[in-house]
Amino acid sequence: MVQAQTLSRNQQIVLDIIEKAKGPLKAYSILFNVQKKGINAPQQIYRALDKLIEMGKIHKIESKNAFVACRNSDCEISKATAFSICESCEMVDEISDAKLSKYLSSFNHKKGMKFKRFNLEFFGLCKKCK
Amino acid sequence: MVQAQTLSRNQQIVLDIIEKAKGPLKAYSILFNVQKKGINAPQQIYRALDKLIEMGKIHKIESKNAFVACRNSDCEISKATAFSICESCEMVDEISDAKLSKYLSSFNHKKGMKFKRFNLEFFGLCKKCK
DNA sequence: TAACGTTTGTTATAATATAACATATTTGAG
DNA sequence: CTCAAATATGTTATATTATAACAAACGTTA
Numbered sequence: 001m002v003q004a005q006t007l008s009r010n011q012q013i014v015l016d017i018i019e020k021a022k023g024p025l026k027a028y029s030i031l032f033n034v035q036k037k038g039i040n041a042p043q044q045i046y047r048a049l050d051k052l053i054e055m056g057k058i059h060k061i062e063s064k065n066a067f068v069a070c071r072n073s074d075c076e077i078s079k080a081t082a083f084s085i086c087e088s089c090e091m092v093d094e095i096s097d098a099k100l101s102k103y104l105s106s107f108n109h110k111k112g113m114k115f116k117r118f119n120l121e122f123f124g125l126c127k128k129c130k
Numbered sequence: 131m132v133q134a135q136t137l138s139r140n141q142q143i144v145l146d147i148i149e150k151a152k153g154p155l156k157a158y159s160i161l162f163n164v165q166k167k168g169i170n171a172p173q174q175i176y177r178a179l180d181k182l183i184e185m186g187k188i189h190k191i192e193s194k195n196a197f198v199a200c201r202n203s204d205c206e207i208s209k210a211t212a213f214s215i216c217e218s219c220e221m222v223d224e225i226s227d228a229k230l231s232k233y234l235s236s237f238n239h240k241k242g243m244k245f246k247r248f249n250l251e252f253f254g255l256c257k258k259c260k
Numbered sequence: 261t262a263a264c265g266t267t268t269g270t271t272a273t274a275a276t277a278t279a280a281c282a283t284a285t286t287t288g289a290g
Numbered sequence: 291c292t293c294a295a296a297t298a299t300g301t302t303a304t305a306t307t308a309t310a311a312c313a314a315a316c317g318t319t320a
Contacts, residue, residue, distance in 0.1 A: 008286095008298055027276070041301060046277065051298090062192035063249065065276065065307095084239050087246075095239060103233065107252070109214045109225060115254040116217075119193065122237070124245040138267060138316095157307070171270060176308065181267095195276095195307065 007057075013037055014048040015069070018058055024066035024092045053078065061085070061092055063121050072096040080105050082120040088129035095122070137182075143167055144178040145199070148188055154196035154222045183208065191215065191222055193251050202226040210235050212250040218259035225252070 007015060013034055018025055031045045039045065049067060052058040056077040058067050063085065070078070071094050082095040082104075104118050137145060147163055148155055161175045169175065179197060182188040186207040188197050193215065200208070201224050212225040212234075234248050 010299075039300095042277070043279090043301080044299070047298080062251070084241070084243050084245070086243070093239075093241065093243075097240075100237065104250075107230065109223070109252070110227075111214070111223065112257050113214050113216070113223075113252075113254050114260070115214070115252040117253040118250060119253075120234075120248060120250045121192070122239070122243075122245040123247040123249075124243050127242050130244070140268075169269095172308070173270080173310090174268075177267080 011048045019069040024068045079117045086126035141178045149199040154198045209247045214252045216256035
């Protein structure tokens with residue numbers, strides 16, 4: 001079972017770094033940042049990332065192979081995620097829009113497939129880069 | 131400029147394989163399949179894939195690092211893509227739903243970002259795997 | 261036909277991710 | 291409490307995905 005509250009040492013270390021970051025972090029950049037804390041191997045990072053994703057504490061931005069903290073209670077355990085991604089400065093913003101989320105969560109494919117989960121990535125230029 | 135019609139030799143070889151495939155193909159699996167045709171290096175595959183994506187002939191399934199042929203004229207040069215992905219058998223189906231596409235294409239983020247493009251991936255179990 | 265852009269070929273390497281195994285720690289049922 | 295099961299850790303090695311850099315060939319088209 002996925003634990004509800006408590007994070008293990010490594011999980012907490014990794015989550016702290018991701019939460020403090022201004023943008024999405026890559027696994028190896030997290031690794032380089034925690035080597036002073038005694039974490040030396042990619043496996044240790046990837047294991048923590050996997051658990052944090054399961055718990056819904058972070059999300060993976062698939063198009064960037066990078067990770068951001070979840071700022072959105074609506075996506076409850078990452079069943080319904082949407083992001084806005086700037087193609088210039090790489091900024092990523094989690095979209096929390098109840099209508100959008102509802103619309104997509106209830107979307108059903110014609111071919112009879114029932115969806116459990118979706119991930120949506122929007123791309124453009126953010127205010128600053130426009 | 132992106133060429134309109136003609137594909138180069140390598141581009142055609144790569145596209146043929148992707149179009150014939152039943153499911154998404156990974157870059158290195160494409161590579162192994164074309165070594166008999168004199169293509170030996172990953173670069174050759176990735177270059178062809180990049181151009182085919184630009185031309186809208188194929189799409190990348192970001193969550194799988196794999197590539198599928200475009201079956202949908204609606205997504206015109208990959209500005210608006212949506213896929214249905216089976217978590218069991220790995221089947222990928224391109225969704226072409228005008229309403230969905232229109233809804234998302236006109237979606238505007240509250241924070242003032244104007245989107246140029248989106249990619250949506252739905253996950254679940256397909257008919258067979260259900 | 262010369263200049264430019266595009267494609268190709270090639271070698272090397274970077275970046276991302278998992279396998280496999282041994283040990284330690286935590287948790288919960290009895 | 292206590293021991294068995296589940297979870298987490300540490301570690302080495304390796305697999306997978308992707309790009310850098312450079313030289314040569316090809317194909318437009320002015």
